[in-house]
Amino acid sequence: MSYQILLCSEKLSPVGEHVQHFFNAHCVASANDLEGMVGKADYRALVVDCSSVKCSLMECGRSCLELGKKHDLPVVFIADEYTLEDKLAAYEAGCDDIIEPSTNKDEACARITKSIFHRIANAQLSERLDAATETARNAMVDNSDLGANIQFLLAVHESDNLDQLGQQLFSTLERYGLRCSLQMRSSLGIKNMEAHGMSKDLESQLLYQLKDADRYIDFGCRTICNYDRVSLLIKNMPVDDAEKYGAIKDNTFYLLQGVNARIHSLEDRHTLIEEKQCLRKLSGDVNTVMIRVKERYQDVMRGIMDEVETSTAMLQDRVPHLALTEQDENFIDSVVERLISTTNSVFNEGLKVDEIFMKLELGLEHSLKALDDHPELAGMRKPPPASDTSVDLF
Known part of the structure; x- marks a missing residue:
């Protein structure tokens, strides 16, 4: 050649x-x-x-x-x-x-x-050197993006509410230079946010109306990303840079996955707190009822004993003055002795009932302590004591 x-x-x-x-x-x-x-x-x-x-x-x-x-x-x-x-x-x-x-x-x-x-x-x-340099630069950018995403997914579990969760997402999106609107939907309510913390009505309506549409909705330099409970409107997509355009979509997808998972976690946490409050109230009501039942049970036992003693004393005083045969007197004495013996047996069974009440009280105390020590609820503020809503059974 x-x-x-x-x-x-x-x-x-x-x-x-x-x-x-x-x-x-x-x-x-x-x-x-x-x-x-x-x-x-x-x-x-x-x-x-x-x-x-x-x-x-x-x-x-x-x-x-x-x-x-x-x-x-x-x-x-x-x-x-x-x-x-x-x-x-x-x-x-x-x-x-x-x-x-x-x-x-x-x-x-x-x-x-x-x-x-x-x-x-x-x-x-x-x-080739230029291509390798560009590849290395892209790899460094990708690794940097990956590191930022990992840091977000690690930090997102420290968010205790939707406001903190949204701010954590906007903090990560800053590195991409994106201007966004965010909507998070949960049983706790719908939270619409901008980077400054407030919401915009038009963006909020748009995100809600398109939440069940496609995963990505592109119009002009704007893109809406939907993932289950989360929708994100990106207002300045780099439409002239296809590589960066695709990278932003990929990275925001992973970020929204993390936000969605935390929303579910916060819902479960809220449900657990409500169940804890209900269980605490139920435990208090049961404990009050048990104390009253125990007190009334003891009153009944004392009343029975007093009545038996009174009846026995009356019979013993009256029988000698009655024109009864010795056989009749022996019968009445045996009935009285049987009544006293049976009453004592009932009292002995009552002591076992007291032990059952004590075990039930200890079981309720252990259940409440286990709730207080739950890792998801540790450090959470205890709910204020409810007003007098206990069940009055007596």
């Missing part, structure tokens, strides 16, 4: 003539003519044949070296006489190679071709 080159010389040497023929090179007589030729075709090299000129390399080729540097072309000299200082100066100025006229003609063409290959390889390497 032959590449197009430019050849500059007032008088071509034999090697220069061979190079011109081999590459079908365009030849100009002076460096002044090169500037207008460079942009006319895809030239891959600039060869300067100065073997017939009696001057230093830098004197005859300085303008050619500057032109080659400007257009990123390898510059090759064909020179007969030059010193080491000339060679070093030409190399520092950007010369790729210096070919002596005595060099084999095919070798000269091969060396020029090699210079072209080196420049092509350097260009390809530069492109």
Whole structure:
């Protein structure tokens, strides 16, 4: 494969003539003519044949070296006489190679071709380096986005209400430079927010009306993202940057997943707090009823005992004055003794009932303590004591 080159010389040497023929090179007589030729075709090299000129390399080729540097072309000299200082100066100025006229003609063409290959390889390497740099930059941006998302998903569990949850989301969205409106829907109510904490009526209505539409709704530079209980209106999507556009959609999707999960958690937490309050009230009512039942039970037991003792004393005082046979008196005494024995047995069973009441009271106390020590409710403010709403059974 032959590449197009430019050849500059007032008088071509034999090697220069061979190079011109081999590459079908365009030849100009002076460096002044090169500037207008460079942009006319895809030239891959600039060869300067100065073997017939009696001057230093830098004197005859300085303008050619500057032109080659400007257009990123390898510059090759064909020179007969030059010193080491000339060679070093030409190399520092950007010369790729210096070919002596005595060099084999095919070798000269091969060396020029090699210079072209080196420049092509350097260009390809530069492109790959740029691509690698861009890939690394994108990877760093992606890692940064991932880190911010992870930090949000870790911090979101510290939000105790919808206001804190919304502010946490807006704080993360700031790094993307987005202006947004947020709507969160839960059993606790519907919360509409802007970054400053207040809501806008039009955006709130729009988010609610489109909450059951597609996952993404695009119109102009605005996008609505819906995920279960959460809707986010992004007002300044980068529509001219497809890569950033897609990255924002992907990242906001994960953020909304985290917000939605926390909304469910807050609902469960609220339900648990309500159940705790109900259980506490129920426990208090049951405890009050138990105390009253216990007191009334003891009153009944004491009343029975008093009545038995009174009845026994009355019988014992009255029986001797009755015209009863000894057999009748023995029968009445056995009945009285049986009544006393049966009453004592009932009292002994009453002691077991007291033990049951005590166990029930301890069980209620342990249940309330377990609720107070629950990790989701630890540190939560206890509800104020309810007004006198206990059940009055007696």
